[in-house]
Amino acid sequence: MDTAHVATSTALLTDQYELTMLAAALADGSAHRQCTFEVFARRLPHGRRYGVAAGAGRMLDALAEFRFREPELAVAEKFLPADTMNWLRDYEFRGDIDGYGEGELYFPGSPILSVRGSFAECVVLETLILSILNHDSAIASAAARMVSAAGGRRMIEMGSRRTHELAAPASARAAYLAGFDATSNLEAVRRYGVPGAGTSAHAFTLLHTGSDGAHEAAAFRSQIEALGVGTTLLVDTFDITQGVATAIEVAGPELGGVRIDSGDLGVLARQVRDQLDALGATRTRIVVSGDLDEYSIAALRAEPVDAYGVGTSLVTGSGAPTAGMVYKLVEVEGVPVAKRSSHKESRGGTKRAVRLSRHTGTIVEEIVYPASGPAPETDGFEARELLTPMVRGGKIIEDRPPLQDSRALVAHGLVSLPWEGLKLSPGEPAIPTTFIP
Amino acid sequence: MDTAHVATSTALLTDQYELTMLAAALADGSAHRQCTFEVFARRLPHGRRYGVAAGAGRMLDALAEFRFREPELAVAEKFLPADTMNWLRDYEFRGDIDGYGEGELYFPGSPILSVRGSFAECVVLETLILSILNHDSAIASAAARMVSAAGGRRMIEMGSRRTHELAAPASARAAYLAGFDATSNLEAVRRYGVPGAGTSAHAFTLLHTGSDGAHEAAAFRSQIEALGVGTTLLVDTFDITQGVATAIEVAGPELGGVRIDSGDLGVLARQVRDQLDALGATRTRIVVSGDLDEYSIAALRAEPVDAYGVGTSLVTGSGAPTAGMVYKLVEVEGVPVAKRSSHKESRGGTKRAVRLSRHTGTIVEEIVYPASGPAPETDGFEARELLTPMVRGGKIIEDRPPLQDSRALVAHGLVSLPWEGLKLSPGEPAIPTTFIP
Structure with missing residues (x-):
């Protein structure tokens, strides 16, 4: 055989x-x-x-x-x-x-x-x-609605974990075809040449925990050393305001981006933008993720969001x-x-x-x-x-x-x-x- | 490589x-x-x-x-x-x-x-x-609800066409695990040993069309010759009452089953059961299909339905x-x-x-x-x-x-x-x- x-x-x-x-x-x-x-x-x-x-x-x-x-x-x-x-x-x-x-x-x-x-x-x-x-x-039909709702902002497909393991690269391909910019799925990178994207999860911050508690700064420093200052740091593991302050303290104002994955994304994006600008990090991008669909993407249109990470709703065709x-x-x-x-x-x-x-x-x-x-x-x-x-x-x-x-x-x-x-x-x-x- | x-x-x-x-x-x-x-x-x-x-x-x-x-x-x-x-x-x-x-x-x-x-x-x-x-x-979670709604009647998974081609055998496996009896998907038969099922589609009846119109009887006769009198004939391509009459005329009262794939399934099942019984085909089973989910399966509980074929709602997790x-x-x-x-x-x-x-x-x-x-x-x-x-x-x-x-x-x-x-x-x-x- x-x-x-x-x-x-x-x-x-x-x-x-x-x-x-x-x-x-x-x-x-x-x-x-x-x-x-x-x-x-x-x-x-x-x-x-x-x-x-x-x-x-x-x-x-x-x-x-x-x-x-x-x-x-x-x-x-x-x-x-x-x-x-x-x-x-x-x-x-x-x-x-x-x-x-x-x-x-x-x-x-x-x-x-x-x-x-x-x-x-x-x-x-x-x-x-x-x-x-x-x-x-x-x-692709769901993705096109999200792309048009995003009005030209960067769209990253990250839904692999919420669909069958081999439907995942096909979903990434369909999303890219419909106008998404990148995918987290490596098989889609290999098989279809979709650009890859992705940086860090909460687990990485939590990993840098000692007996005296968590060391968010250590996690950020490690990520920047490995991936460069252009990377995107995930700032919402504990407290977002503290996370942003720590991120800029560690990376400096040239930090590529911060990601917010929970909470009221519109309010938080504005707050984080103000904080970043006040710290001189005026070009640091804000990436949002967390149960986004075309409606919540559209609702964030007036907010200072630079990129959307979309998972579940994309790979499930948004209903x-x-x-x-x-x-x-x-x-x-x-x-x-x-x-x-x-x-x-x-x-x-x-x-x-x-x-x-x-x-x-x-x-x-x-x-x-x-x-x-x-x-x-x-x-x-x-x-x-x-x-x-x-x-x-x-x-x-x-x-x-x-x-x-x-x-x-x-x-x-x-x-x-x-x-x-x-x-x-x-x-x-x-x-x-x-x-x- | x-x-x-x-x-x-x-x-x-x-x-x-x-x-x-x-x-x-x-x-x-x-x-x-x-x-x-x-x-x-x-x-x-x-x-x-x-x-x-x-x-x-x-x-x-x-x-x-x-x-x-x-x-x-x-x-x-x-x-x-x-x-x-x-x-x-x-x-x-x-x-x-x-x-x-x-x-x-x-x-x-x-x-x-x-x-x-x-x-x-x-x-x-x-x-x-x-x-x-x-x-x-x-x-499996959706399938278990359908199985419990069906109250012991036979359940056939037939949703392959409504999901990613490689999610389909995995769906068949999950449905079987949760209590379905069989699947239409041949890869699930090969890979996981799920029992296979399936007989005929509307296309087969329509294929038996001459310049003088459709020959439903010819299609039924051909299916019975190839698959035996225990097969299930699809009776709703044109007119269901005529389809049932033709089916028993061709197959005799030992016909295995008839399938109804459209219309008000509860009303039709009762009507078809009466017609079959009147024709002496008291043991011919009634299989229903067509956008069934756990709710419509439950709603058919009082009707003379012998088996359910479930597609879209199963492979999409019923919402x-x-x-x-x-x-x-x-x-x-x-x-x-x-x-x-x-x-x-x-x-x-x-x-x-x-x-x-x-x-x-x-x-x-x-x-x-x-x-x-x-x-x-x-x-x-x-x-x-x-x-x-x-x-x-x-x-x-x-x-x-x-x-x-x-x-x-x-x-x-x-x-x-x-x-x-x-x-x-x-x-x-x-x-x-x-x-x-």
């Missing part, structure tokens, strides 16, 4: 029913019908006004590793007939995929991904595709930990198909989408139209096609955009929203979507 | 500040002080009445893979001095760990994990330990996607330490805990007491020690309990709660915790 492969095949990140459907479809011959599956969100969570599509890059990496070798086959053979096993052994996706670029905004019904091929080759990808897009889009996207069969051999279950209707047929904007750049509408029909009239608005080719004939398009391009796309998307679209309060999607039947 | 190792080392699932603190502590000599770090939750989420500790098994596996080899060192050397790099190269945890067994209930302040060793060897494990325990405990546990330094060289930050106080000193119960088995109180002091008086109650040895001198205790034992522990824990403890409504923790200073 090849252990390298056990760790990297993504083929079992799949729901069992995909393989039982495959077996039945292979047996009755329908498995080879040409199909289109589409990924979309029926709604945005909690009155959100936009979503940020993310995860396509990770999804394509995972697709390349979707192979059934011995360890995967050993699981499947317990419930599958021999011909299905043979089919799985040879499986690789040979179809086409188009999708919204990473960082593109989306709205209810946006056809975020279009997967085309035989039923068999498309149906087995459902869970893997949805897991990645739902997770990464949930984090919406999954984007709720679905993967639906919409076309079989050229015929549109759709279920009619109550409240879960879907729209049949392979689709494309354009987003219309005024010449000022403000977006006004998204139009979803049949791929087989003509592009819609755009009434003098500028129109941008939203689906870009990602896979052709099973081959992943090689010039995949780097994360920097996705960052630019999110930044551009936020600027292009009508002003109500940036409100944090619950409301309607920022632009309407028109579906041309 | 060894790719097997790249995939399996857990050393970079770490926040950068743990390594910068390490560097500073190595430089000033404090790194070698003997410390205790404890994991606990300050509170339970959203008025929950108990939590379920989970993840220790996965955490011990991850601990064994916490090694810095070339790929990890390459990231660390960008910000660390040479002596710290040498220390990391030789790193393995050589200390002791005690913890609440997987499946043990916990309450605010319960010392769920006690990690003892030098500051250096303990501090670097913070993020990895918390990521795993916070994720798995969040899922509490992280358990919010923290990892705090509580003792240095035998001296208790604690920070005094507002609202984030911690209690110094290495601790132990016992849970008291009446002779009926009902628990009444948890007592957390100093490990250096005597065991508390138990006033005629039965007392059970909650911390069990997991690691000694860096060596993982080999006779780790299997998941079946954890299932039994959760089941026993739920039975032992005072009756208010099983209420789904928000309230106080089911038992008080007393802290002996």
Whole structure:
């Protein structure tokens, strides 16, 4: 057994029913019908006004590793007939995929991904595709709201401890894509090149405790000796006013920053700023952290805060930990198909989408139209096609955009929203979507 | 570069500040002080009445893979001095760990994990330990509420698509541990031996569409031929009454089950039960799914439902996607330490805990007491020690309990709660915790 492969095949990140459907479809011959599956969100969570599509890059990496070798086959053979096993052994996706670029905004019904091929080759990808897009889009969507609430101040992602250990680097990537500046997560630094950040915790101050009590000054001195005067000292382990005084006494006015992790952050930031300025440390930055979300970030906008450290609310999607996207069969051999279950209707047929904007750049509408029909009239608005080719004939398009391009796309998307679209309060999607039947 | 190792080392699932603190502590000599770090939750989420500790098994596996080899060192050397790099190269945890067994209930302040060793060897494990325990405990805690709401009916975990692709098998494991019966996730079947489940999706019915419309009967016939008459048919793609009639027409009254995935599940379950009984299919089971949580599961208790399929709300912790546990330094060289930050106080000193119960088995109180002091008086109650040895001198205790034992522990824990403890409504923790200073 090849252990390298056990760790990297993504083929079992799949729901069992995909393989039982495959077996039945292979047996009755329908498995080879040409199909289109589409990924979309029926709604945005909690009155959100936009979503940020993310995860396509990770999804394509995972697709390349979707192979059934011995360890995967050993699981499947317990419930599958021999011909299905043979089919799985040879499986690789040979179809086409188009999708919204990473960082593109989306709205209810946006056809975020279009997967085309035989039923068999498309149906087995459902869970893997949805897991990645739902997770990464949930984090990126929350992150974009925080970034826009922060109004240009530095944002550090530090939520690894509050999510699954391998969701953590993916969360850091999604946050960076949406405009965060850095992450505490070292695997995200290694794997995705996200800039790393971080200095000290309360434990480091508490470590410098003798039988006569705590020596905050000793902890600060040690940190500065090891990391330089540009480091950020955590000043709230005991008393913040004393902590700031000690910090500047030890570091001098060139100290890089102080971090406040508890209490009323707005009041404390102002107090600490005054104290730092009075001590001549006018360029020492103030970093705040501690259960921040987009609302508390926005509430601190008038305060002298230089950087935000965001953890729990970021990695849990700030109340919406999954984007709720679905993967639906919409076309079989050229015929549109759709279920009619109550409240879960879907729209049949392979689709494309354009987003219309005024010449000022403000977006006004998204139009979803049949791929087989003509592009819609755009009434003098500028129109941008939203689906870009990602896979052709099973081959992943090689010039995949780097994360920097996705960052630019999110930044551009936020600027292009009508002003109500940036409100944090619950409301309607920022632009309407028109579906041309 | 060894790719097997790249995939399996857990050393970079770490926040950068743990390594910068390490560097500073190595430089000033404090790194070698003997410390205790404890994991606990300050509170339970959203008025929950108990939590379920989970993840220790996965955490011990991850601990064994916490090694810095070339790929990890390459990231660390960008910000660390040479002596710290040498220390990391030789790193393995050589200390002791005690913890609440997987499946043990916990309450605010319960010392769920006690990690003892030098500051250096303990501090670097913070993020990895918390990521795993916070994720798995969040899922197990939500799952236990659903299991108790289901009153013994079959529970199938099917939420993989609504969480990170590698959080999905961990979620399936946590749900199984808490009393779920099966999972749709094949990687959880392979990795943890959780029983697999699953049959068909709407796409399979829609696939059987010709130019003259949909052939639901053809889809059902195909599924039964491939999977046998004991399979579960999804009957709500078009019209449920017609779907049930077609299902029994095709399968006969021995059909294993039907699944309803949309609409008013209570009304539909009763209607479908009547219809099945009238058709002679009195033993055909009814499986319901579609945005179920503990509240809707409880609301269906009076309806003829045989099994629940639960997705989104399970893998997102039903409103509490992280358990919010923290990892705090509580003792240095035998001296208790604690920070005094507002609202984030911690209690110094290495601790132990016992849970008291009446002779009926009902628990009444948890007592957390100093490990250096005597065991508390138990006033005629039965007392059970909650911390069990997991690691000694860096060596993982080999006779780790299997998941079946954890299932039994959760089941026993739920039975032992005072009756208010099983209420789904928000309230106080089911038992008080007393802290002996």
